[in-house]
Amino acid sequence: MAPCQFESQSVRPFRALPRPLLFLLVVLLQQSSIGLRGQVLVSDDSSKQAAHPASARPVGERLGAPPPADSPSLRQSALDSMRRGDFTAAIRDYKQALNLDPDDSDLKLGLARALSLGGHNEESKGVYQQILSKTPDNADALEGLGSTFLRSDQPFEARAVFERLSAKHPGNPEYKIDLARVEARLGNYNHARQLLTAVLTFHPHERDAQLQLAYVKLYQGRYTAALADFTRMLKADPTDFDALLGNARVQYFRGNITYAYRLASKLVEDRPNDYDAVFLMANLERARQHPKKALELLARADQLSPGNPETLQLERTLRHEKAVALRTSASYAREISSGNSSPDLIGFAGQDLRRFVYETALDFSALPRTRSTVVLDAMPATNAGSFGGAVAPSQVTYRQTTPIFSNLTLRAGVGAIRFGPGGLRSIPEDTQAVSVATYRPLGFVSATYALKKNLNLDVTVARDPVPYTPLSVRMGVMEDRVEGGLRYSFASHTDLWLDGYAARYSSIRLQQLGLSNGNPALAGVGTIRQPARGGSATLVRNIVRLERASFDIGYAGRAFAFSGSQPQEYMGFFNPPFYQVHQVTAHLYGAIRGPLGYDFSGGLGVQQINSHQPFTQALNLTPTLSYKLNRRFSLKLGYTHYNYAQSLGVIRGNGVTLSTDSRF
Secondary structure, three states, rough: OOOOOOOOOOOOOOOOOHHHHHHHHHHHHHHHHHHHHOOOOOOHHHHHOOOOOHHOOOOHOOOOOOOOOOOHHHHHHHHHHHOOHHHHHHHHHHHHHHHOOOOOOOHHHHHHHHHHHOOOOHHHHHHHHHHHHHHHOOHHHHHHHHHHHHHHOOOHHHHHHHHHHHHHOOHHHHHHHHHHHHHHOOOOHHHHHHHHHHHHOOOOOHHHHHHHHHHHHHHHHHHHHHHHHHHHHHHHHHOHHHHHHHHHHHHHHHHOOHHHHHHHHHHHHHHHOOHHHHHHHHHHHHHOOHHHOOOOOOHHHHOOOOHHHHHHHHHHHHHHOOOOOEEEEEEEEEEOOOOOOOOOOOOOOOOOEEEEHHHHHHHEOOOOOOOOEEEEEEOEEEEOOOOOEEEEEEEEEEEEEEEEOEEEEEEEEEEEEEEOOOOOOHHHHHHEEOOOOEEEEEEEEEEEEEEEEEOEEEEEEEEOOOOOOHHHHHOOOOOEEEEEEEEEEEEEEEEEEEEEEEEEEEEEEEEEEEEOEEEEEEEEEEEEEEEEEEEEEEEEEEEEOOOOOOOEEEEEEEEEOOOOOOOOHHOOOOOOOOOEEEEEEEEEEEEEEOOOEEEEEEEEEEEEEEEOOOOOOEEEEEEEEEEEEEEEEEEEEEEEEEOOOEOEEEEEEEEEEEEEEEEO
8 A cells, every 4th residue: 555645744753663553543643633623612621621531521522512511601602692682592591501500590680681582571571570579679670571561562561660660769860761761652752851851960961861862852753853862962973873773763754765765774784683773674665665675674673573563563564555455335324404594505404315335445556656446336325305216326446546756645546437327307496307317437636745744735636426315316416626735743643634625516418308390309408517615624633642542632624615506506415605614523542452443533513504694513423343353354333423514404414334344
């Protein structure tokens, strides 16, 4: 056998030995080197262990496996895993260490923190409460329990914990800052500001208090003040990650999506494992109409903070927006008109109108960045008064909504309504049978432009049917309307809507049966037209926003007038020379228990028909119950009572609606 070309330097001194002995020495040297390479440095005694012969160690250690772990090494391994964000490994190591040392409170605290950060909030609470059962005033355990309550969307329980800590340790600003964070989550922004201002009075350089105060201003909608605070922090430290993130959030809420996206992208690049930065990027991708990218970012965010309620809510919203939705509703309403003393109104006293409406809407996303809806409506109505008879109009409409830019959204729709079969029919105020409507087209185009984050402009041009009564159906009345509106947000939870419109109502060209040269023939009698104008104002202020209940109050008013209303020009619906109504409104909504929800709205005020008529009461009440069977299907049952002007003028009316919403 030829000698090996490359000899080890350690073998050459032994070449003079007999070959069997030389072979034995080489084997021993190789085993010794394997054992040395396989050692893991676990303590200061490792150099002593290296002095022992390799053959004296366990077989697993000679092959490179780590030695049996002890409590200190497991503790260090868990801490290293926590720093890496590997909470699963940290939980495993803490549990193994506790098996070796079950009474170590520091190990229990570490396990509870790892469980909470890993999304195991219920198990984390159990460990914290186990610690507190033995040491009720353990500040670290209380603080961890409060933070876990906050992560698991239990702000009221978190507030109780941090109030206890703040009272027990009044000189520790951290607990007041934590309490302020909880108050901000609950929407108690003024109380949060008071707490943070008190901290900064005695600790003016407390960075966390400065940061939380800036965020409170942001949540209140005081974007300029919040941005000034974040900018001040960045002057002190241009690399302050949290201040940069706050800056990006301000721009996002202001609607400056492009700038916010550039800044947030850089932050995620610098800290890819920061939950808040990744979550902001998901919101920005949603705003940029990139739902797929947003869902990918949410998957990353869920890995960083498992079970976070904000992540779950945004994911549900995105899937809700992407899903194909089928909505159905069936409603029944009855209006009975009372007499009125206005000489300008005719035909409205003694009417008994009953209307059924069946609607089916299919909502889907078939075009890029566009939500589309196809709506089918059936609207049978009967009337026992002078508008009498029965009709069954039906309507089909296609609508779509497309965000063009971050501050511009376009909406459009087109469709047709079938008023009836046509032919000749007797109608009120006409002595002879006249032709009645069949099909008429409808459609609309509208745009919403964000002038500022808190100021939106709406413009709409529309052509809609007026299927209010059997008479308006037979006459095929359509409304051509131009409308403009502004929506302004004064502050957080306070909105004002102002709308104005000009419209023209027109019937088909009516033809009646007459005689021409002694023979029956249709003669044109013209089209009835009426212009109208009006406006409305709505102010809504959210007073209470709790976990299971929210309450809004506000004002709603509207006024309109039909020009040149004369008795012979009415078209079967309420068309006064002037009308106004003003109400104080209230809206209470929330969840009763589990999937059962409620929504109660109403208004109380005054109305006036014609400027020379007295004011009378205007009341409406609408209680609604909803039940969510599962994530994809829900039911809603509502009732409405009103005693102010609707389609028949001064009326009293009641309605019942049953609707479903299913997504697949």
